[in-house]
Every structure is written in structure tokens, then in C-alpha cells.
Amino acid sequence: MMSVLPYPPLAHPPWTGFVATKVKKKKKDKKEKKKKKRRRESSSSSESPEETSSLKVSAAKAKAKAKVAPGSSKLKVSAEHDELSGLDLLIAEGLPSEVVVVVVVVVMVAAKRPRHGWDEAEEKESKPGLTEEELDEIREEPRSVTGLKLIGEEAPSNLSWHYVLKDETTRSFVGFLPRTLSQDVCSSFFEKALEGAKWLQPSGPNGPIPRKTAWMVYFDCTCTYRYGRIEVEPQRYPPWMCTLMHWVMPCCGINEQKDWPNSCNLNLYQDGSASVGWHADDEHLFQGKNRDCRIISLSLGATRSFELRRNWSEADTIRLPLTAGDLCTMEGMVQKHLQHRVPREDQVRAPRINLTWRWIVRHSPGCPARRSV
Ligand SMILES: O=C(O)CCC(=O)C(=O)O
Numbered sequence: 001m002m003s004v005l006p007y008p009p010l011a012h013p014p015w016t017g018f019v020a021t022k023v024k025k026k027k028k029d030k031k032e033k034k035k036k037k038r039r040r041e042s043s044s045s046s047e048s049p050e051e052t053s054s055l056k057v058s059a060a061k062a063k064a065k066a067k068v069a070p071g072s073s074k075l076k077v078s079a080e081h082d083e084l085s086g087l088d089l090l091i092a093e094g095l096p097s098e099v100v101v102v103v104v105v106v107v108m109v110a111a112k113r114p115r116h117g118w119d120e121a122e123e124k125e126s127k128p129g130l131t132e133e134e135l136d137e138i139r140e141e142p143r144s145v146t147g148l149k150l151i152g153e154e155a156p157s158n159l160s161w162h163y164v165l166k167d168e169t170t171r172s173f174v175g176f177l178p179r180t181l182s183q184d185v186c187s188s189f190f191e192k193a194l195e196g197a198k199w200l201q202p203s204g205p206n207g208p209i210p211r212k213t214a215w216m217v218y219f220d221c222t223c224t225y226r227y228g229r230i231e232v233e234p235q236r237y238p239p240w241m242c243t244l245m246h247w248v249m250p251c252c253g254i255n256e257q258k259d260w261p262n263s264c265n266l267n268l269y270q271d272g273s274a275s276v277g278w279h280a281d282d283e284h285l286f287q288g289k290n291r292d293c294r295i296i297s298l299s300l301g302a303t304r305s306f307e308l309r310r311n312w313s314e315a316d317t318i319r320l321p322l323t324a325g326d327l328c329t330m331e332g333m334v335q336k337h338l339q340h341r342v343p344r345e346d347q348v349r350a351p352r353i354n355l356t357w358r359w360i361v362r363h364s365p366g367c368p369a370r371r372s373v
């Protein structure tokens with residue numbers, strides 16, 4: 001039985017022991033950067049029909065040569081990029097790779113106003129190493145034009161949302177609210193999700209994906225979730241999902257049920273050997289490459305690292321340890337300009353469940369919910 005706690009779930013606790021790490025890779029020369037940018041464009045998880053052909057062209061150019069031996073801990077990809085698509089490629093790319101040099105470790109201990117260091121750094125030199133011309137290529141319209149309001153701005157003011165990425169130039173924002181739910185509530189919902197979702201482990205060309213997954217949708221939506229060569233059938237939001245959203249959505253300033261996200265992707269990472277490779281949630285359904293898009297993620301169970309990198313540089317990779325009860329958002333044009341992943345962490349023995357809520361804005365042809373959008 002779920003324990004009943006007073007609402008709101010938990011007055012936002014002081015920041016205790018949150019560790020944020022900024023990771024830096026060795027600087028690559030400009031040519032290499034451009035090559036990588038092209039490669040990432042080709043490794044987007046979007047597989048909408050109109051994007052597929054251009055992806056294939058740039059993928060063919062990329063000619064990745066990694067080799068994959070499915071099942072081994074050091075998977076190697078044995079196909080060229082143009083033989084791989086979407087998440088298959090990402091899985092291959094997300095494997096432990098070159099040496100990573102940790103440059104900055106920021107430890108936050110019970111501060112009145114959480115200070116982080118990233119957003120300040122972003123403001124100083126938001127696009128390190130880019131020329132004015134390159135900046136113009138990635139520049140997005142200001143928030144004042146698109147009307148984008150951040151979740152942290154719309155949430156109740158007693159909740160200290162913090163933005164680990166606040167990039168006005170590309171209109172890309174990553175928000176973080178730690179320990180939103182108490183441990184009791186987290187455990188209860190972990191069990192509900194574990195038992196209440198139909199977990200699948202679909203296979204791509206390189207074998208089963210390295211985690212289990214479930215795709216849930218609101219009410220009469222029948223959209224499948226397709227990424228790479230994988231397609232996941234929808235399950236209707238079960239009652240526990242609605243209960244969970246009643247707890248979580250008000251923490252995001254989303255108070256009316258009609259405004260709730262209409263879909264949720266769930267991932268079950270049995271232990272640290274499970275992962276998701278570099279990718280963007282840029283599928284046609286969410287239109288995240290064309291317009292402002294919100295994704296809200298809740299972590300339950302074991303702490304795992306969530307990493308984000310810009311499409312054109314690994315210099316400012318962000319690593320955020322996500323603990324049970326933490327909320328993390330990707331807002332604005334994040335799916336266009338950044339990729340994210342949950343890397344393997346072999347020392348982790350316990351399972352984690354992550355829920356990422358999204359808004360389907362382009363329902364598939366034939367989906368009854370299409371009429372109501
Ligand atoms: O597990 C996570 O934190 C991220 C999951 C994710 O990226 C996804 O479902 O698309």
C-alpha cells in the first residue's frame with residue numbers, strides 16, 4: 001500500500017551533499033569538431049520519414065568504423081554508420097570511450113540559495129571555441145519571441161529549481177529539482193512502476209537494447225514510440241501514473257490535469273550495466289527540433305549519472321547524478337542542440353527506474369487523439 005503523505009509531497013529539502021561534476025574531454029581541432037557535428041546529426045534518434053534520407057547521407061559520410069560484439073561488456077560496433085540508425089547507433093556510441101578528464105567538481109552543501117557554477121560559466125563564455133559565423137548557425141530566437149517560460153519560473157516559489165544549463169543563445173535549458181518526493185513515496189512508486197508497467201526489451205540490429213522500457217500514453221492516444229529501428233507499443237496511463245503525476249506536476253507549476261504531459265517513456269536499468277547511449281529525444285511526435293519542447297524526468301531507485309553534451313563540442317559535458325526523487329527537465333531547443341545519455345556504471349548494483357514525461361504534439365496518422373490537438 002502506498003503511504004499517504006501530506007501534499008505537497010515534501011517541502012523542498014535543503015541541498016545536502018549534492019555533487020555536480022563538469023567533465024572536460026581533450027580539445028579536438030576544428031576539423032574534428034565539424035566532423036563530429038555531422039556525425040551527431042546522423043546519430044539523432046529521429047527517424048521521421050522526411051529526415052531519414054538526409055540522415056543516411058550524412059551517416060554515409062561519417063563512415064564510423066567501431067566494431068560491436070553484442071553481449072560483451074566492451075561492445076564494439078561492426079557496422080558502418082549508414083548501416084545503423086537511431087538508437088542502435090547511439091547505443092554503440094554510448095559505450096565507455098576515451099579518457100575523460102574531470103575538470104571541475106562542485107560540491108553543494110546545505111546552501112540557502114543553491115549555487116552551482118555552470119550557469120555562471122555559461123554566461124561568461126556560452127559557446128567556447130565557436131566563431132561568430134558558427135554562432136549564427138545555431139542561434140535561436142529569444143524566449144521573449146517564442147514565449148517560452150521555464151518550469152522553474154512557473155513552479156511554486158518555495159521550490160528551488162536550479163538550472164544547470166541556461167543557454168539563451170540556443171534557447172536550451174536543463175532544470176533540476178532534487179529530492180522532490182520523500183524516500184517512502186519514491187519506494188512506493190518504484191514498486192508500482194516495476195509491477196505495473198509491461199516492461200519490454202526490444203532488439204535492434206545489434207541485439208537487445210541494454211535496458212528495459214515501457215511507453216505510456218494518455219487516454220485514447222495510440223501512437224507508438226519509434227526510435228531507430230525500435231518501435232514500442234503504447235500502454236494507457238495506469239491509475240498509479242495519474243496519482244504520481246498529481247504529486248509531480250504541481251512541482252513543475254503544471255496544476256491543471258488538462259495541461260499534463262500526454263506521454264511517458266519509462267526505462268528500467270536493472271543495475272549499472274544497463275544504459276542508454278548518446279541521443280536526443282527528437283522524434284517527430286514531440287517536434288523538439290522545430291519548436292520549444294519540455295521533457296520532465298523523475299528518477300526512482302539507484303543513483304545514476306545523467307550526462308548532456310552539445311552537438312558541436314564535448315568540452316562542456318554536464319554530468320548530473322540523479323537520485324531517487326530528483327526531477328530534471330530539458331526545455332526549449334535542448335533536443336536540437338544537445339544530446340544526453342545514462343552511461344554504464346558497473347559499480348552500481350541496484351536498479352533504477354526513470355520516467356520521462358513528454359507532450360506529443362504530432363500524433364501519428366490514425367491516432368484518435370490527433371483530432372483533439
Ligand atoms: O534515464 C534517464 O535519465 C534518461 C532516459 C532517456 O533519455 C529517455 O528515456 O529518452
Ligand SMILES: [Fe+2]
Nearest residue numbers: 279280281340
Ligand atoms: Fe532521452
